[in-house]
Amino acid sequence: MSVIIIDEAHERTLHTDILFGLIKDIARFRPDLKVLVASATLDTERFSCFFDDAPVFRIPGRRFPVDIYYTKAPEADYLEACVVSVLQIHVTQPAGDVLVFLTGQEEIEACCELLQERCRRLGSKISELLVLPIYANLPSDMQAKIFNPTPPGARKVVVATNIAETSLTIDGIIYVIDPGFCKQKSYNARTGMESLIVTPCSRASANQRAGRAGRVAAGKCFRLYTAWAFKHEMEETTVPEIQRTNLGNVVLLLKSLGINDLIHFDFMDPPPHETLVLALEQLYALGALNHLGELTKLGRRMAELPVDPMLSKMILASEHYKCSEEILTIAAMLSVNNSIFYRPKDKVVHADNARMNFVVPGGDHIVLLNVYTQWVESGYSTQWCFENFIQFRSMKRARDVRDQLEGLMDRIEVELCSCNGESVPIRKAVTAGYFYNTARLSKGGYKTVKHQQTVYVHPNSSLFEEQPRWMIYHELVFTTKEFMRQVIEIESGWLLEVAPHYYKNKELEDSSSKKMPRKQGKAREELG
DNA sequence: CTCTCCCT
Numbered sequence: 001m002s003v004i005i006i007d008e009a010h011e012r013t014l015h016t017d018i019l020f021g022l023i024k025d026i027a028r029f030r031p032d033l034k035v036l037v038a039s040a041t042l043d044t045e046r047f048s049c050f051f052d053d054a055p056v057f058r059i060p061g062r063r064f065p066v067d068i069y070y071t072k073a074p075e076a077d078y079l080e081a082c083v084v085s086v087l088q089i090h091v092t093q094p095a096g097d098v099l100v101f102l103t104g105q106e107e108i109e110a111c112c113e114l115l116q117e118r119c120r121r122l123g124s125k126i127s128e129l130l131v132l133p134i135y136a137n138l139p140s141d142m143q144a145k146i147f148n149p150t151p152p153g154a155r156k157v158v159v160a161t162n163i164a165e166t167s168l169t170i171d172g173i174i175y176v177i178d179p180g181f182c183k184q185k186s187y188n189a190r191t192g193m194e195s196l197i198v199t200p201c202s203r204a205s206a207n208q209r210a211g212r213a214g215r216v217a218a219g220k221c222f223r224l225y226t227a228w229a230f231k232h233e234m235e236e237t238t239v240p241e242i243q244r245t246n247l248g249n250v251v252l253l254l255k256s257l258g259i260n261d262l263i264h265f266d267f268m269d270p271p272p273h274e275t276l277v278l279a280l281e282q283l284y285a286l287g288a289l290n291h292l293g294e295l296t297k298l299g300r301r302m303a304e305l306p307v308d309p310m311l312s313k314m315i316l317a318s319e320h321y322k323c324s325e326e327i328l329t330i331a332a333m334l335s336v337n338n339s340i341f342y343r344p345k346d347k348v349v350h351a352d353n354a355r356m357n358f359v360v361p362g363g364d365h366i367v368l369l370n371v372y373t374q375w376v377e378s379g380y381s382t383q384w385c386f387e388n389f390i391q392f393r394s395m396k397r398a399r400d401v402r403d404q405l406e407g408l409m410d411r412i413e414v415e416l417c418s419c420n421g422e423s424v425p426i427r428k429a430v431t432a433g434y435f436y437n438t439a440r441l442s443k444g445g446y447k448t449v450k451h452q453q454t455v456y457v458h459p460n461s462s463l464f465e466e467q468p469r470w471m472i473y474h475e476l477v478f479t480t481k482e483f484m485r486q487v488i489e490i491e492s493g494w495l496l497e498v499a500p501h502y503y504k505n506k507e508l509e510d511s512s513s514k515k516m517p518r519k520q521g522k523a524r525e526e527l528g
Numbered sequence: 529c530t531c532t533c534c535c536t
Contacts, residue, residue, distance in 0.1 A: 011534095013534090013535090013536085014536080015536070103532095103533075104531090104532060104533075105531075105532075106531065106532085135533085136533075136534065136535080137532090161533060161534080162533050162534060163533080163534070165533095165534090166534080167534070167535080182533065182534095183532065183533045183534095184533065185532095185533070185534090195532095196532050196533070241534095306536075335536095337532090337535095338532080343531080456529095458529095458530070459529040459530045459531085460529095460530065460531080464529075477532080479530075479531080479532060480530070480531090481530090483530080
């Protein structure tokens with residue numbers, strides 16, 4: 001007999017949901033296989049029902065009770081409400097550390113500053129309050145501070161993102177302050193744009209947060225919203241990731257496992273139809289699927305790499321342009337989420353100057369390559385990172401990703417070779433993977449070629465002031481505006497060179513007519 | 529002229 005355990009199933013990550021579908025299928029014709037699904041939430045019925053009415057076992061947790069307090073009326077300014085609540089706890093409540101949940105770096109910094117300023121003003125009237133931020137992109141030495149034991153007579157306040165909800169636990173937390181918001185990714189399959197939006201968190205998430213107060217002793221959770229809002233306005237559970245993300249690599253993976261009919265794949269919660277259609281269209285455009293929606297030889301090679309299809313295609317194309325060494329580095333650097341450059345608030349000018357020193361012509365990909373190359377020349381130095389306002393942790397991760405990808409080159413038969421940093425072949429290889437993400441400068445600024453959508457170069461980009469006519473973007477994100485992040489300059493002729501099946505000469509020259517790429521009707525056929 | 533959850 002064999003057993004498969006799926007733990008933390010309640011988190012409903014992309015991979016959990018894919019596993020659900022695959023394992024359910026396998027378990028039906030493998031009676032020797034036991035499947036154990038472990039979830040920390042109470043919605044067991046959904047899991048049980050999905051797995052053909054599997055029996056449910058309830059295992060009581062070993063936690064201390066947590067008293068929940070709600071506000072009588074909604075808070076107009078939850079940041080201010082957090083600050084006031086922390087100070088009230090500090091002055092009126094017995095010993096025990098405080099954990100505050102906020103949505104992101106900016107909010108956390110603001111909250112910490114406010115707390116410190118008010119403590120300064122109160123001076124010796126109150127006992128010491130240690131204010132510590134924690135979020136994923138905070139440098140690791142500063143992250144480590146939250147784990148130092150609180151000195152006697154003092155109290156610690158940890159101001160955190162969702163990182164403290166599941167990923168790490170802090171000893172000594174007795175009080176939790178929960179404003180009830182989090183930042184969530186969502187994906188628009190019509191435009192292919194991701195956005196990160198502050199939304200009310202789910203009841204499951206709120207309960208998880210409250211639980212953080214009861215790990216060492218009985219605790220208290222102060223919810224900065226009304227009991228009514230908890231009951232009537234918040235969703236029961238968080239929308240599963242599979243319904244809020246681009247599915248390019250998932251579709252490629254499933255196709256490579258021989259699952260052709262994705263529309264009828266047994267998803268516990270199916271993704272939006274349009275998301276699947278767009279993923280299929282893009283894979284067809286990349287040449288990973290044929291007109292019947294079947295995996296091509298190229299698609300099979302692309303599926304060997306654990307990265308998004310466009311990135312995979314870029315790596316495969318790099319062999320033709322004799323720059324696979326450079327492209328592997330760029331792929332690795334793009335995989336670590338915009339966390340290469342460190343920009344602390346109190347040293348913005350220094351950090352920006354340091355960043356400028358890395359700028360080379362061509363665009364952000366070439367700049368990333370330059371950063372990595374210099375780091376290698378420094379002997380992978382931590383000190384070098386520190387001096388250049390580069391996040392060591394991110395570079396280390398890029399190195400790991402690069403090593404892993406390099407190890408797979410043999411299997412997909414891509415020869416390692418270098419163009420000695422020459423820009424054109426590198427940018428052509430990028431174009432071969434990302435031709436779908438082309439933007440062009442017109443009178444009203446940049447517009448995407450695919451949807452004629454107005455987009456902007458991100459102010460952090462090395463091409464922010466350059467305004468090249470044609471650009472390729474790595475990703476499109478909506479924050480305060482529609483931003484292209486990580487862009488390179490290209491020549492329109494390259495589009496015909498790398499994707500003649502996708503672009504017609506006319507489309508690239510005639511600026512008055514609608515510049516739509518060829519119809520991608522074939523990929524739709526599979527969908528009926 | 530921004531500034532963005534989590535870890536795969």
